[in-house]
Structures are given as structure tokens and as C-alpha cells.
Amino acid sequence: QLQLQESGPGLVKPSETLSLTCTVSGGSIGTSSYYWGWIRQPPGKGLEWIGSIYYSGTTYFNPSLKSRVTISVDTSKNQVSLRLRSVTAADTAVYYCARLPLQGPSWYFDLWGRGTLVIVSS
Amino acid sequence: EIVLTQSPATLSLSPGERATLSCRASQTVSTYLAWYQHKPGQAPRLLIYDASTRATGIPARFSGSGSGTDFTLTISSLEPEDFAVYYCQQRSNWPPEYAFGRGTELEIK
Numbered sequence: 001q002l003q004l005q006e007s008g009p010g011l012v013k014p015s016e017t018l019s020l021t022c023t024v025s026g027g028s029i030g031t032s033s034y035y036w037g038w039i040r041q042p043p044g045k046g047l048e049w050i051g052s053i054y055y056s057g058t059t060y061f062n063p064s065l066k067s068r069v070t071i072s073v074d075t076s077k078n079q080v081s082l083r084l085r086s087v088t089a090a091d092t093a094v095y096y097c098a099r100l101p102l103q104g105p106s107w108y109f110d111l112w113g114r115g116t117l118v119i120v121s122s
Numbered sequence: 123e124i125v126l127t128q129s130p131a132t133l134s135l136s137p138g139e140r141a142t143l144s145c146r147a148s149q150t151v152s153t154y155l156a157w158y159q160h161k162p163g164q165a166p167r168l169l170i171y172d173a174s175t176r177a178t179g180i181p182a183r184f185s186g187s188g189s190g191t192d193f194t195l196t197i198s199s200l201e202p203e204d205f206a207v208y209y210c211q212q213r214s215n216w217p218p219e220y221a222f223g224r225g226t227e228l229e230i231k
Contacts, residue, residue, distance in 0.1 A: 004165075035218075047166075047209055049220035060217050096166070100218075104178075105171040107218050108156045108211070112165035 002027040004097050004113035012091075012120050018084040022097030022113060023077075030055045030075035035100035037109060038071060038082045040093040048093075052100055053080060087120045094118075124148055126210055126223035134231040141197040143226045145210035150190045154213045157186055157195045160225075161206045169208075170195060197228075205230050 008020035022036065029036065037052040051061040053071045061069055070083040080097060094117050098109035125148040135141055145155065153173035160166040168177040170186035173193060183198040197204055210223040 037220075039220075039222075046224040047211070047222035049222070052218065060219065062219065098166075105156075105168060105175070107213050108168060108171040109158075109166070110168045110171075110177060112167075114163065114165045 002099070002111060004099065004111060006095060006097050006113045006116040008095075008116060008118070010117060010119060012087055012118060013122050014088055014120055015086055018082070018087050018091060018118055018120070020082045020095055020097075020116065020118070022080040022082075024079070028075075029073060029078045029080065033102055035102070035107075036073065036080045037098045037100050038080075039096045039098060039109070039112075040091075041096070041115070042090070042093040050082065050084075050095075089120050092118065092120045124151060124212055124214070124221050126212060126221055128208075128210055128223035128226050130226060131224070132227045132229060134229050135200055136231045137200050137202055139200050141195075141200055141204070141228055143195040143197075143208055143228070145188075145193040145195070145223050147191045147193075147212060151212040152215075153189050154215065155186075155188070155193050156211045156213075157184075158209045158211065159204075159206045160209060166209070200228075202230075204228065 012018045035052045038050040051071045053059045068085045072081045094115040096115040097113045099111040127146045129144045155173045157170040158166045174186045207225045209225045
């Protein structure tokens with residue numbers, strides 16, 4: 001059964017870069033059937049889509065975050081990575097990775113990781 | 123930017139009762155709308171997509187309806203495991219961009 005697991009530092013200093021990895025197990029990330037996305041949830045707030053990526057490298061981003069975000073894929077490691085530059089306290093959140101199928105529930109997040117909490121603080 | 127407004131923010135009901143959750147979009151989203159269930163410490167779960175299609179493995183007591191700007195998630199008879207936070211989410215046609223509502227917390231009365 002396919003699983004997604006987010007990992008990375010739980011504490012990042014303001015103005016630095018947040019870096020997270022999503023490792024996919026039980027299946028290949030290098031398939032034409034899916035995009036892979038990042039979503040976050042600040043404490044006490046709703047969910048916010050960050051961006052999505054295809055195994056070929058095609059990306060789509062939330063316009064409000066686009067200038068600070070890089071999403072990449074490493075098919076050899078079965079991983080999707082997120083980098084968010086120049087972070088502030090407002091970037092404190094639980095970060096989730098999720099799968100976006102191109103068929104069935106196409107373009108909806110049908111499988112999610114459990115998320116990882118990142119706190120931005122000095 | 124499309125804004126999704128969910129109501130009520132909190133819904134207090136007892137097991138066996140019917141739950142009706144609302145999601146209103148600031149402009150039409152056709153039927154590009156999904157519902158998710160989220161429990162603390164767990165991965166969110168896709169319940170409904172395209173406004174009314176149940177995702178794989180979702181019990182029949184969950185149903186979705188609506189189109190345009192007004193959508194409803196109905197749980198016909200609440201089970202103890204249904205108490206959670208529910209989010210609606212819309213996607214734009216192209217490019218695929220996404221927005222979520224603030225959520226409705228369904229709590230045990």
C-alpha cells in the first residue's frame with residue numbers, strides 16, 4: 001500500500017530556508033498517473049495549497065507563495081522536496097505532501113501523509 | 123481568488139443523527155469541489171470529489187451535493203468515528219490551483 005512520509009527540520013530560523021522531503025513508499029513516484037503536492041496548515045487555521053509537481057518536473061504553484069517556493073522530484077530516491085525561502089513566523093505550520101491522480105478522482109488529493117510540524121523561530 | 127466559506131464552524135450532534143455541512147464559494151466552481159475528513163494526528167482523507175462522487179472505500183452514509191457556488195456534505199447517520207474536522211476544497215479548471223475552506227468541526231454533543 002502506497003504511503004507518504006514527510007520529513008525535515010522541525011525548527012527553522014526566520015529569514016532562512018525551510019527544506020522538507022516527502023518519501024513515497026509502496027509505489028513509484030515516477031509514474032505518469034500522478035502529480036504530487038504540498039499543502040500546509042498553520043496552527044488554528046485552514047489548509048493552504050503550496051504547489052504541485054509531475055515526475056517530469058512540471059510544476060504549479062500557489063500565486064501567493066510562488067516567489068519563495070521550489071518543488072523538485074527525485075525519481076531515483078522516490079522523493080518530492082519542498083524549499084521555502086525567507087521564512088517568517090507566518091510559515092509555521094504542519095506541512096503535508098499528497099498525491100494527485102490524473103484519473104479517477106482526477107486532480108484531487110486522494111492520499112496524504114500525516115504531516116510534519118515546522119516552527120519558525122529564533 | 124475564490125474564497126470558500128464553510129458553515130457552521132462547529133456542529134454538535136449525537137451518534138445516529140444526520141449532519142449537514144455547508145460550503146459556499148465566492149464565485150462559481152462548477153462541480154470542481156471536494157470534501158475531506160481530518161482527525162488530529164492523522165492524514166486527511168478524501169471523501170467526496172466532483173461535488174458528489176464518493177472516493178474509494180467511503181461509506182454510503184457520506185454524500186455530497188451542489189454545483190456552482192453552494193455545496194453540501196451530508197452524513198446520514200453519524201457513527202462515533204465520524205467526529206472530525208471537515209474541509210471543502212475547490213480546484214480551478216486550468217491551471218490546477220486549489221483553495222480550501224476553513225473547516226467545520228463536527229463534535230459529539
